[in-house]
Amino acid sequence: MQDRYYDLVSERVRRNMERQSPSWGGAARPDAVPLNYGFPYPESYPLEDLIEACATALREDGSEALRYGGGPLAGEFDAMVADRCNERGLQVDDENIIVTNGSAQAITVVCDLLIDPDDVVLVEAPTYMGALREFENFCADVRGVDMDDDGILTEELERILADGVRPKFLYTMPNFHNPAGCTMSMQRRRRLLELAEEYNFLLVEDDAYGELRYDGEDLPALRALDETDRVFHLGSMSKILAPGFRLGWIIGPPSLMEQGDRLKVDGGTGPFVRAMIGAYLREIDLDERIIRIREGYRRRRDAALRALREYMPEGCSWSEPEGGYFLWLTLPESVDVTVLMEDIAEAGANPLAGNIFFPDDRGRNNLRLSFSYPDEAELERGIRAIARVTAGQME
Numbered sequence: 001m002q003d004r005y006y007d008l009v010s011e012r013v014r015r016n017m018e019r020q021s022p023s024w025g026g027a028a029r030p031d032a033v034p035l036n037y038g039f040p041y042p043e044s045y046p047l048e049d050l051i052e053a054c055a056t057a058l059r060e061d062g063s064e065a066l067r068y069g070g071g072p073l074a075g076e077f078d079a080m081v082a083d084r085c086n087e088r089g090l091q092v093d094d095e096n097i098i099v100t101n102g103s104a105q106a107i108t109v110v111c112d113l114l115i116d117p118d119d120v121v122l123v124e125a126p127t128y129m130g131a132l133r134e135f136e137n138f139c140a141d142v143r144g145v146d147m148d149d150d151g152i153l154t155e156e157l158e159r160i161l162a163d164g165v166r167p168k169f170l171y172t173m174p175n176f177h178n179p180a181g182c183t184m185s186m187q188r189r190r191r192l193l194e195l196a197e198e199y200n201f202l203l204v205e206d207d208a209y210g211e212l213r214y215d216g217e218d219l220p221a222l223r224a225l226d227e228t229d230r231v232f233h234l235g236s237m238s239k240i241l242a243p244g245f246r247l248g249w250i251i252g253p254p255s256l257m258e259q260g261d262r263l264k265v266d267g268g269t270g271p272f273v274r275a276m277i278g279a280y281l282r283e284i285d286l287d288e289r290i291i292r293i294r295e296g297y298r299r300r301r302d303a304a305l306r307a308l309r310e311y312m313p314e315g316c317s318w319s320e321p322e323g324g325y326f327l328w329l330t331l332p333e334s335v336d337v338t339v340l341m342e343d344i345a346e347a348g349a350n351p352l353a354g355n356i357f358f359p360d361d362r363g364r365n366n367l368r369l370s371f372s373y374p375d376e377a378e379l380e381r382g383i384r385a386i387a388r389v390t391a392g393q394m395e
């Protein structure tokens, strides 16, 4: 954005713009397989049911559906979300849940509530780039804690804390991590809660993918294990229904949630959309829907893993996620993906470069592949293209 207003843009925004460089893969070719999108696959959208729900919302709530605040059906949606969360042990009552414009806005509410400039925020390294950018927008001092296949390394976290680092909060994705694909073990969940209590910081648990498990057993959410009311839990309709509705929520300590609600200056979260989805959820069985779409994701994940095994050159490794949308590919140290993104796009795939998921300069030999959107044949074509370019570079 080297235009005539550049000098007027704040330093904070300039830093954010630097994160959006072409190494994202954002400038890639439109005919390349979209392994970058964290989107549901298009056939998963229940279009006919939603047309019906839209008409029901208008018929039933009439003009109230269209005012600030909405009508009864919007309230029904909120109540259904709270009930579902309580079924998962998330300790919800009327006072401690806020419905937000996607879980992205839930992250903003947390930042608004908690971050003063230069506050330390700990994240898993790697972490969700949207959250990372938002923490940086709020001028936090963001530091990464390493992970392995069982999630955040609590021993490493303990060392950081014992060295005197005092975070305001730690942001984590215990289930089906974006981008790493891993799930935090039960032992680490408990240890993380203990450390949060011992060193008195808050936890922000982002569970955008929590209901999309394809193998193994569900583990309890951090908030369900939390006895000291220090976990904010973030949820979303985006991955189990559709991101275009922009519906998410945040559950947290009641005293802070009251203030969070006051800080959220947006005229209320989509009252009409809430009414429409309230009408939709009344008519369908959401659990059944989730079981059905999981099948579509499981097939895609398996196709992607098959292609990786078949085509990737020796010396490369990848996560084997039990759920969610993402595979995390590790290439040999000698490969720098940031200079390969154009070649990969040219060869026919649009993954994301790993470095954008780190608060520091790591991730240059990683790629994030999202398997949620392309079909199985496209996944094979895209992964084959990545393998071809990687092998060429390794030679």
Ligand SMILES: Cc1ncc(COP(=O)(O)O)c(C=O)c1O
Binding pocket: 038, 101, 102, 103, 104, 105, 128, 130, 173, 178, 206, 208, 235, 236, 237, 238, 243, 246, 247, 248
């Ligand atoms: C981990 C994580 N959190 C939050 C979001 C934001 O999702 P939404 O605002 O659509 O709920 C995403 C989107 O991809 C995500 O991957």
